[in-house]
Amino acid sequence: MSATFQLDGRNIRIAKSWLTGSVKVFVDDEEIKLQNALNPASAFQLKSKKQYDLLLLGHNVVIQREKPFLFGYYRAWKFHVWVDGQFVATLVD
Numbered sequence: 001m002s003a004t005f006q007l008d009g010r011n012i013r014i015a016k017s018w019l020t021g022s023v024k025v026f027v028d029d030e031e032i033k034l035q036n037a038l039n040p041a042s043a044f045q046l047k048s049k050k051q052y053d054l055l056l057l058g059h060n061v062v063i064q065r066e067k068p069f070l071f072g073y074y075r076a077w078k079f080h081v082w083v084d085g086q087f088v089a090t091l092v093d
C-alpha cells in the first residue's frame with residue numbers, strides 16, 4: 001500500500017506494509033526507512049499517532065501518521081504532510 005505526493009516536481013511515495021507495519025519513504029527510487037519492523041523501538045507502538053521529521057530535497061518535511069487503534073496494521077492509515085511548515089496534503093494508505 002502506498003500514497004504519493006510531489007515535492008519540487010519529484011514523486012515522493014510513502015509505503016507501509018500491512019503485514020509487518022514497516023513504513024518507508026521513496027524519493028524516486030531511493031528508500032528511507034521510517035519505521036522498521038525489525039526494530040522493536042519503532043515497530044511496536046500503542047499510540048495511534050507518530051511524527052517523522054525528515055530533510056528531503058533541501059526541505060524540512062514533517063510526516064504525521066495516524067493509524068486506527070483496533071486492527072491498525074490491517075486498516076488504512078492517514079499520513080498528514082507538511083513541507084517547510086506549510087500543510088501539503090493528507091494521504092490515505
